[in-house]
Structure formats: C-alpha cells, structure tokens
Amino acid sequence: MKTGLTVETKNLTKRYGNFTAVNHLNLDIKAGESYGFLGPNGAGKTTTLMMLLGILKPTEGEVRISGELVSSDAFNTKGLIGFVPENQSFYEEMSAWEYLMFFAKLYQTERPKERGQEILEHLDLWAWRDVLISGYSNGMKRKLGFARATIHSPDLLVLDEPIAGLDPLGIIQIRELLMAEQERGCTLLISSHILSEVEKTVNRVGIISKGKMVWQDTMENLQQWVTEKQHITITLSSVDNEIIAGFRSLPFVQEVISEGNSLCLVMDQAGDYREDISRFILQKNLILLEMKEEKTTLEEAFVNITENNVQDLTGETER
Amino acid sequence: MKPRDNLMTYQSKTKARLHAINVLQQRNSRSKLWGLGVFLTMSVAMGVSSILVGNVIKFSKANILLSSKQPLLVPILVNGVLLSLYLALLASAGISKEYDKGTLETLMVGPVDEISFVIGNFLAHLKVFGLTLLAALGWSYLCIWLLNFSPRPDIIALLFANLFMASELIAFGVLTAVWGGKTKNALIYFILIILFLSGIQLANSVVASIVQIENAHVGNSLILVRNVLTTTNRFIQWISPYSQVRYAMQSILDQRYFAYLLSMGLMVLQTALLLIGSVLSLKKKGVRGIV
Numbered sequence: 001m002k003t004g005l006t007v008e009t010k011n012l013t014k015r016y017g018n019f020t021a022v023n024h025l026n027l028d029i030k031a032g033e034s035y036g037f038l039g040p041n042g043a044g045k046t047t048t049l050m051m052l053l054g055i056l057k058p059t060e061g062e063v064r065i066s067g068e069l070v071s072s073d074a075f076n077t078k079g080l081i082g083f084v085p086e087n088q089s090f091y092e093e094m095s096a097w098e099y100l101m102f103f104a105k106l107y108q109t110e111r112p113k114e115r116g117q118e119i120l121e122h123l124d125l126w127a128w129r130d131v132l133i134s135g136y137s138n139g140m141k142r143k144l145g146f147a148r149a150t151i152h153s154p155d156l157l158v159l160d161e162p163i164a165g166l167d168p169l170g171i172i173q174i175r176e177l178l179m180a181e182q183e184r185g186c187t188l189l190i191s192s193h194i195l196s197e198v199e200k201t202v203n204r205v206g207i208i209s210k211g212k213m214v215w216q217d218t219m220e221n222l223q224q225w226v227t228e229k230q231h232i233t234i235t236l237s238s239v240d241n242e243i244i245a246g247f248r249s250l251p252f253v254q255e256v257i258s259e260g261n262s263l264c265l266v267m268d269q270a271g272d273y274r275e276d277i278s279r280f281i282l283q284k285n286l287i288l289l290e291m292k293e294e295k296t297t298l299e300e301a302f303v304n305i306t307e308n309n310v311q312d313l314t315g316e317t318e319r
Numbered sequence: 320m321k322p323r324d325n326l327m328t329y330q331s332k333t334k335a336r337l338h339a340i341n342v343l344q345q346r347n348s349r350s351k352l353w354g355l356g357v358f359l360t361m362s363v364a365m366g367v368s369s370i371l372v373g374n375v376i377k378f379s380k381a382n383i384l385l386s387s388k389q390p391l392l393v394p395i396l397v398n399g400v401l402l403s404l405y406l407a408l409l410a411s412a413g414i415s416k417e418y419d420k421g422t423l424e425t426l427m428v429g430p431v432d433e434i435s436f437v438i439g440n441f442l443a444h445l446k447v448f449g450l451t452l453l454a455a456l457g458w459s460y461l462c463i464w465l466l467n468f469s470p471r472p473d474i475i476a477l478l479f480a481n482l483f484m485a486s487e488l489i490a491f492g493v494l495t496a497v498w499g500g501k502t503k504n505a506l507i508y509f510i511l512i513i514l515f516l517s518g519i520q521l522a523n524s525v526v527a528s529i530v531q532i533e534n535a536h537v538g539n540s541l542i543l544v545r546n547v548l549t550t551t552n553r554f555i556q557w558i559s560p561y562s563q564v565r566y567a568m569q570s571i572l573d574q575r576y577f578a579y580l581l582s583m584g585l586m587v588l589q590t591a592l593l594l595i596g597s598v599l600s601l602k603k604k605g606v607r608g609i610v
C-alpha cells in the first residue's frame with residue numbers, strides 16, 4: 001500500500017475585486033484520509049480546489065501538497081494527483097480508449113492497457129471504448145472523467161461534485177471505485193453541496209460558507225451531534241403555562257418550545273419516551289390530538305451549520 | 320509537516336517536461352495528420368505549383384519567383400507558403416480551443432506546465448509541416464526525374480529555410496491563441512495581423528511603382544507616404560518570415576552563404592521570442608484566463 005499525499009493550506013484567500021470568494025482558509029488533510037469538502041452553492045469550493053491544483057493563483061496564503069508548494073512545474077506532485085472537475089470537457093474527436101491511453105501515457109502509467117480495461121469494465125464503458133466521445137451521454141462522459149482521473153492510480157484524488165448527473169447504478173460504481181482507491185491508500189478530497197452524497201465515503205468533513213470554514217470534524221462526530229437530541233411534537237386541545245411547566249418538570253425533557261397548542265419537546269437520545277409522555281398526558285386529563293416524532297437529518301444540520309447557527313451550538317466555529 | 324523527500328532536481332524536471340512535450344506533440348500531430356485539411360492544402364499547393372512549373376517550362380523567359388533559376392523549387396516554395404499559413408492557423412485554433420473549452424485545465428492539473436504545453440503544440444504542427452515538406456520534395460524529385468533536369472545540391476538548404484519560416488509562423492499562431500483566449504478572437508488576431516502586414520507591403524509596392532512611373536509629376540505628400548511606407552516595409556521585411564525565406568532562397572541561389580545563415584538565424588531568433596512570449600503570457604493569464 002502506498003501513502004497518499006497530504007494537503008495543507010495556510011490562510012488561503014481568493015478575492016475577485018472586492019468580493020472575497022475564499023477567506024483565510026486553513027485545511028489540513030492527512031495522508032490516506034477521505035475528506036468531504038462541503039458548502040452551499042457559491043461557498044467557494046471550486047475556487048478552493050482550483051487553488052489547490054495550481055490552476056488559480058491565490059490572492060493570499062499558500063498551498064502545500066505533501067510539503068511542496070504548488071506550482072505549474074511541480075511535475076512529480078502533479079503526476080500523482082487525479083482530478084475530476086465540476087464541468088469537464090473532453091477531446092470529443094477522440095474515442096474513449098484513445099483518450100484514456102493518451103492520459104495514461106502522459107502520466108507514465110504502468111500497464112496502461114490492463115488498467116484502462118479494468119476501469120472501463122468496472123464503469124460499464126468497455127463496450128463503448130471505441131466510440132467517439134462526442135457520441136457519449138453526459139453520464140458516460142462523467143464516468144470517463146473518473147476513468148481518466150484514476151487511470152494512473154493517483155495518490156490524491158480531488159473530486160468536484162463527483163456524482164452530479166449520474167444514475168443510481170453509476171453512483172454505486174463510482175463509489176466502489178473511490179473505495180478501492182482509498183483502500184489503496186489514496187487521499188480523497190470530495191467537494192459537494194449535498195452532505196448525504198458523501199456521507200458513506202468520507203471520514204472527515206469541513207463545511208465552508210461564504211468562503212470561510214464554519215465546521216470541521218469527523219463524520220462520526222457530526223452524525224452524533226445531529227442525532228444527539230430527539231424532538232417530539234405534541235398537539236393538545238388546549239395549552240397553558242401550567243401544562244408547559246408540567247412538561248418541563250419531566251426528568252427526560254430538556255426543553256419545551258410552545259407554539260399555539262403545539263409543544264415541541266426536546267429530549268436526549270437515550271430512550272423512547274413516547275410511553276412516558278402519553279402516561280403524563282393521561283394523568284393530567286389532557287386531550288391529545290397528535291403526536292409526531294421529528295428527525296433532524298444530516299441535511300437539516302448542514303443547512304443549519306451553513307446558515308451560521310452553528311456558532312451558538314458548538315462554539316467551535318473558526319473566526 | 321515534513322517536505323517530500325523526492326523534491327525534483329533540475330534534471331528530472333527537464334526529463335519530465337520533455338516527456339510531456341513528446342506526448343502532447345504526438346497526440347496533436349496525429350490528429351492533424353488524420354485531418355482532411357492538410358491533404359487539401361497540400362493538393363492545392365501541388366496543383367498551383369504544377370501550373371507554375373508548367374508555365375515556366377512553356378515560357379521559359381517568364382520570371383516567376385525564383386523559377387527562372389530552378390523551376391523545381393516552386394513546389395517547395397508554394398507548399399511552404401500555403402501549408403505554413405494553414406498550420407499556423409491550425410495551431411492557433413487548436414490551442415485556443417483547449418483554452419476555451421477547458422481541456423487545457425485538465426492537462427495542467429497533470430504533469431504538464433506552460434512550457435511543455437506551448438512547445439508540445441508548436442512541435443506537433445512543425446512536424447506535420449516537415450512531413451508535407453518531404454512530400455513536396457518527393458514531388459520535386461519526381462519532376463526532376465521525369466523532365467530530365469539535373470537536381471540541385473542546395474535543395475536541402477532551401478528545405479531548411481522553409482522549415483524555419485513555418486516555425487516562425489506557427490509560433491506566431493501559438494502566441495495569437497494565447498493572447499486571444501477564445502478561438503474566434505485568436506483567429507481574428509491572427510488574420511488581422513497578417514492582413515495588416517501584407518497590406519502595408521502591398522501598399523508599399525503600389526505606391527513605389529506610382530512614384531516611379533510619374534516621377535516628375537507627383538507632389539511631396541506622395542513622396543512622404545512612400546518614404547513612410549518604405550521604412551515600415553523595411554521593418555516588416557525583418558520580421559516577416561516570407562520575406563526572410565525569400566532572402567534565404569535568393570542568397571542560396573546566389574551562393575551568398577553568410578546572408579543565408581543570417582536570415583535563418585533571424586527566423587530562429589524570432590521563433591524563440593514568439594514562443595517565450597507565449598509561455599510568459601500563458602503564465603500571466605493563467606489557465607482560466609483570470610489573473
């Protein structure tokens with residue numbers, strides 16, 4: 001197994017005129033890690049990746065790939081990186097096979113034919129290898145982009161919105177490909193605006209919003225944070241302050257938020273409290289109209305985080 | 320963070336760059352050779368030169384180009400002029416297309432830098448030109464053999480002059496592509512600059528002949544125009560590869576070898592300057608055309 005590359009940025013900043021697309025970003029991605037780089041549209045993900053790859057020049061700050069400063073003639077490092085851009089363009093007049101073999105040669109791949117066949121077969125493109133790329137569908141081009149980016153078995157794979165435009169089978173195929181690369185020791189850096197998209201593939205996530213890192217932690221911690229609390233909303237025929245105080249006094253209830261005749265009970269995740277709640281309602285002779293459990297999804301958490309609510313919740317926000 | 324232990328030495332960097340140049344050059348020249356355009360241009364060139372050679376043989380007193388001395392250099396010259404222009408246009412279009420569509424970005428993320436991209440593309444087109452030149456040479460020798468002429472030993476020198484002329488034009492095409500960015504802009508720059516330069520040359524010869532013919536009657540203003548044009552023209556002749564190749568060919572026919580080498584050196588120098596300019600402006604503009 002080989003060691004993946006590391007990615008490190010210090011105060012990475014990109015300004016377009018007065019507009020700051022990326023704002024003093026500090027990344028520290030370890031070798032072999034699978035890092036999810038998340039943020040809503042326009043957060044600065046693509047801009048950051050382009051600076052990491054040496055395509056865009058930072059306004060301020062620096063990027064180091066395994067300790068080496070990024071520059072256009074850092075052939076050694078660049079030869080070890082694979083990149084799938086957001087919108088890829090191809091040499092449409094080439095067949096997929098010619099295209100792959102051109103890049104295999106450029107990257108001085110060992111056993112290019114075997115490797116090319118392996119990848120194309122995995123992606124169901126083998127039968128299409130001699131078709132001109134201009135005849136490919138969007139999804140097929142997307143897959144071919146993956147094939148190109150992994151033909152040389154890279155040590156760092158950078159993916160910008162990797163599964164946009166793929167069908168479910170395609171997503172699974174790509175995910176398998178990524179897993180295989182990761183098992184080999186390759187560092188993965190995956191950008192996305194959908195958390196669930198990378199949930200299964202990444203171990204650590206960094207969330208940026210308006211060019212700034214607003215949250216960075218392991219996937220496990222994020223999930224734990226999201227699922228720490230459960231919410232149950234009950235609707236009663238009538239609600240008064242005494243009733244609210246009564247719910248508050250229950251040992252398992254942490255907080256009660258009232259809205260009209262509805263009460264939202266916030267509780268820990270330790271058990272199923274629905275029975276206790278029902279019993280309490282019966283005891284107080286209240287009439288229950290509705291009870292429903294509300295699950296916070298990762299996606300909602302993500303929206304929360306990017307809307308900057310996260311500061312109050314975690315205190316971990318970088319300034 | 321410990322730095323990578325295998326930081327590249329200068330030597331290994333050069334090796335990596337040469338590799339990139341070679342791979343890019345192969346891909347580009349192959350796709351150009353399979354294209355119809357090169358063959359069409361070559362056929363036109365051969366057709367035109369056949370007519371010219373035919374005329375020379377029929378009216379051997381006519382002084383077409385250098386043909387009075389050696390009609391069989393005509394195919395090489397016509398082929399050289401047409402194909403170098405066509406390939407320079409192809410280079411310009413090809414590079415700006417990579418820039419425009421974003422395939423350059425994909426290349427530059429990998430083991431390709433500005434130098435290898437520019438040189439790789441330049442060499443690809445020069446290689447195709449070289450191959451067509453060989454074809455023209457073959458054609459010439461076929462004629463020589465058919466018409467019972469004696470072959471000239473200095474034909475190799477003329478081939479080189481053509482090759483250097485093409486290299487200058489192709490390098491010029493590369494530069495316009497890097498400047499223009501968008502394919503359309505690049506081609507417009509290319510054509511406008513060429514038209515402008517040849518326009519001045521044409522105007523110069525027209526005005527010069529008027530001034531000559533009506534020497535006694537023309538006013539001072541026309542003389543002034545002529546002088547400005549002549550000066551500009553002299554400058555253009557220094558930078559125009561077509562003028563240079565004409566000098567080179569004339570020099571070799573007159574056996575003035577130093578003048579020949581001077582023209583060749585000038586073309587090489589200009590090619591180098593154009594290529595360096597391309598690399599620098601590509602570096603400055605960046606792959607996405609944003610500073």
Ligand SMILES: Nc1ncnc2c1ncn2[C@@H]1O[C@H](COP(=O)(O)OP(=O)(O)OP(=O)(O)O)[C@@H](O)[C@H]1O
Pocket residue numbers: 016019021039040041042043044045046047048086193609
């Ligand atoms: N060349 C440019 N000139 C001016 N502003 C730009 C330029 N490129 C990007 N931006 C701005 O920078 C911000 C970040 O853009 P970026 O493409 O990095 O976002 P993103 O996170 O990749 O979004 P998405 O999820 O939509 O791909 C956007 O507001 C965009 O308008």
Ligand SMILES: [Mg+2]
Pocket residue numbers: 045046047086160
């Ligand atoms: Mg983006």
